[in-house]
Amino acid sequence: MTDPGPGHQSHPTSSASIDAKAKYAEGASALRHYSLCIFNLRTVTLAQGILLLGGTAILFRSCLFNPAAVVSIFGLLVSVALWRLQRSYWDCFDSVLHSVVDLEQRAAAPQDPLGPWASYKRKQDVVVEEFWWRLWVKHGPYWLISLAFGCVLVASIAHYPKICPSEWPTSVAGSPNPSLQRTTTGRSPGCRR
16 A cells, blocks of 8 residues: 655545444444344244144154153253344344444434334334234244243153052063053053054
8 A cells, every 4th residue: 555645634534434434334244144143043943942842742742741841841941042142143133233223313414314224223213112012023932932832841740640650660670561562652551652
């Protein structure tokens, strides 16, 4: 890079304008990134929830209540971890959105006070105040999957007393009675295969 010389003076507004444009472009890129991360995380949450609920349903249908309860607890823990991660993405998104809106408002012309992100933020501020939107849209996949895992866990615990300890064999290995061997798998005597 060459030295412009002692008589050259840079124009301060052009440098600040370029800096503001670069910050705005970087902020808009970060907003798109966080938006995509939130969408993908919601998709992953639904996929893991459906997969684990399917496995839990198979275990529950087979009257394997203890493993169904364990899978339900695991599903609840994974859902909570994914929900916390999504909340972190939302917080970062809101922080960057606030900065981008500030940049838009500083650079806005008097006849056009709202840029695209400021318009989005105005609409988002109205929607976020609605309880049902937060419950069913923002946190919906997590509450839905967690509710399903909670119901399966409660059903597993409710069915657990049907397995009578008096019917358990004293020795699992080599028991001559096949009906006693079946009760060691966690199935209640009245369960269908």
